[in-house]
């Protein structure tokens with residue numbers, strides 16, 4: 001993992017994952033999808049496990065999802081993360097692609113820190129929507145999640 | 151695989167002390183454990199011709215063979231996925247011996263996790279895939295990944311922290327009987343558990359394994375040879391590895407059904423080749439890096455139905471005299487966390503009748519390796 005100045009980890013992008021992060025930098029949530037049979041897959045990989053096609057497309061998602069599960073990490077953690085602990089880390093199941101689950105953080109606003117939402121407000125099944133912001137100044141834009149209601 | 155049944159046996163076990171900090175190097179500890187296991191078997195080191203270890207092991211077979219004065223080796227193997235490989239080491243040696251590729255095999259684990267760095271702090275060593283999808287969001291440690299599954303499991307099946315406490319307590323109670331355990335004479339209470347600090351909510355301090363310096367080893371030979379060894383043979387009855395379809399490693403939450411982990415895959419093969427079933431298991435040594443792995447494994451290995459693993463822990467089921475005595479040396483939670491190898495040696499002691507928490511008349515034992523990573527398991531019998 002690359003570390004921006006603030007010590008938060010940036011994704012180390014591989015060939016399969018690169019398009020996801022390129023779209024994220026443009027503020028788009030897209031999921032790798034088989035161009036032959038239409039099955040979405042995550043994490044990205046070279047070929048489709050359903051039909052073995054190597055042809056893919058990156059399907060735009062609505063950006064809506066539900067919290068599948070979440071944790072609240074406490075130290076010991078890497079220093080940058082310890083500095084905002086306890087924070088939330090969530091797994092979001094996408095409304096448009098059930099079973100595609102993305103790890104992320106629920107924040108109060110796109111650029112808000114990882115501890116900007118009280119974990120007591122999180123529930124499995126709660127609706128969230130995606131926004132994009134770097135984890136730290138100068139970092140790569142990554143998906144962040146806002147609670148749909150209050 | 152039916153051809154492997156009871157053809158090989160564990161003839162010797164050995165270990166060093168377990169502590170938060172031991173002065174000797176990992177390599178030295180490995181040599182001591184292997185030599186102790188050979189002495190336990192009554193076999194000279196010069197007869198060793200096969201080696202099996204698993205990843206994250208720093209002492210390789212070249213160094214070990216040279217140091218102990220082994221003979222010419224004709225088989226060596228290293229299994230992937232950290233703690234998921236513990237039982238596979240014995241399985242690989244058993245297969246090598248059954249097929250005539252070798253005659254005396256040693257498997258070992260040496261680790262200075264207590265005094266050494268925590269693996270997850272080495273960000274450079276974390277693989278880009280799948281770490282790019284988790285680490286930036288602060289899912290940094292195995293506890294965070296298992297915590298994610300644990301919360302979902304609690305939500306789906308009504309599991310509670312009291313269920314996880316029952317697991318931690320059973321292991322601690324057994325460690326309290328075991329002078330070699332790090333938690334010998336250190337009882338655990340429900341109040342201690344419920345008021346302990348969080349590591350990754352919903353997991354608290356006592357849901358996590360120990361951090362230990364130490365080494366263990368075992369010697370595998372043919373069943374025939376084992377009958378002439380110093381101690382009672384423990385037969386390798388059935389073995390299995392498990393890498394489920396579409397599995398992603400410890401972040402198993404990208405499969406269609408994250409709550410059925412590699413245990414389910416390993417179990418199908420393990421029971422298929424066995425002469426007995428889960429109801430006939432006298433004692434179990436189940437990988438316990440985290441307490442929620444126990445209910446998930448109880449379901450996977452068929453001791454109860456899907457979603458029933460938490461309820462299974464109630465009423466002292468995991469204690470001595472219970473339905474399935476668990477981790478009778480204290481396990482990774484309370485004896486030592488040496489990537490699960492202590493579960494193998496304790497399985498052997500139970501079937502020899504020499505455990506510090508002996509299950510009366512124990513004749514069958516399940517031993518499992520790390521769950522939620524590609525895993526392995528053994529059925530041992532006396």
Ligand SMILES: [Zn+2]
Pocket residue numbers: 034035036037038039048049050051052053
């Ligand atoms: Zn396809």
